[in-house]
Amino acid sequence: MKSKFIHIKATPAGISIVLRADAGKQQIGYSAAIRQLEEGHYDHYLSDGLRVVSEIAQASKKGWFKQSDEQAVIVWRWLVACLFIDEQLAKHGTIDATKMDGTTEKAAVYRGQYGGIVIYPATERFALANHIEGMAFERFSAVKAHDQIVKLYQHMAEADPLNGNLRLSQWGRESLAILHDGFIQKVNAEGWPETPTAH
Known part of the structure; x- marks a missing residue:
């Protein structure tokens, strides 16, 4: 979908966003922006979400x-999910x-x-959150688990060496393929669960 943003910029007070369709300008705090990522506010506008993530990173770099x-876990989880969806859309x-x-x-499809x-x-x-983060919390204390999860997502x-944009690493791609293939294999063998299960 077409971006809702005309302009977006990190500032010391938060993210300044100029919206299309005469919706005006808004300022959103960094914590609120992260909540919006988690709550799916950008699920239909992934490129806008990527721009929000980029501005959060800029604010962190500048000490704002x-x-x-x-x-950090929420942002990296959102980013990895977005990169996977983008890759599957392209494929x-x-x-x-x-x-x-x-x-x-x-809808995007994984094959x-x-x-x-x-x-x-x-x-x-x-x-x-269920598979990767769940395993980390089983193995480590809460403080250490967050750190390990972020490192996993970063890996x-x-x-991309051609344009510098983020993409899935080979390990990330293979890990997500294993996760999805395992789910599909289970559905093929046992059928869909009686209550809907997100994968």
């Missing part, structure tokens, strides 16, 4: 904002997916070794 450990495009209410919408599945930013974040991304 210090993320808590939990906020496989979209399909018309039927929603619970019977209507259809365009792997055992079949394909529709993917959404929210379900990707849930899968990362799942890398700068």
Whole structure:
């Protein structure tokens, strides 16, 4: 979808955003921006979310904002989920997916070794939190777990040598393929669970 932003910039007081469609200008605090990422505010505007993440990073670099450990996990989880969705969109495009209410919408799709599945930013974040973060909290104390999770997510991304943009690393790509292939394999063997389960 087309960006809602005309201009976005980190400032000492927060992120200054000029919106399209005469919606004006808004200032949002860094913690509020991170909450918006987590709550799915940018799920239909991933490029805008990436710009928000970039401005949060700029503010951190300039000393205007210090993320808590939990906020760092939220930002990196959002970023990895976004990179995965973007990669799958580039590889496989979209399909018309039927929603619970019977209507259809365009959605990204993952196609792997055992079949394909529709993917959404929210379900990707849930899968990362459930599988990757869940294992870290089982193995480490809360303080150490946050640090380990951020490091894991950072290893799942890398700068593209051609343009400097972030993309999934080979390890990140393989890890997410294993996660999704495992889910698809389970559904193929056992069918869909009775209650909806996000993956």
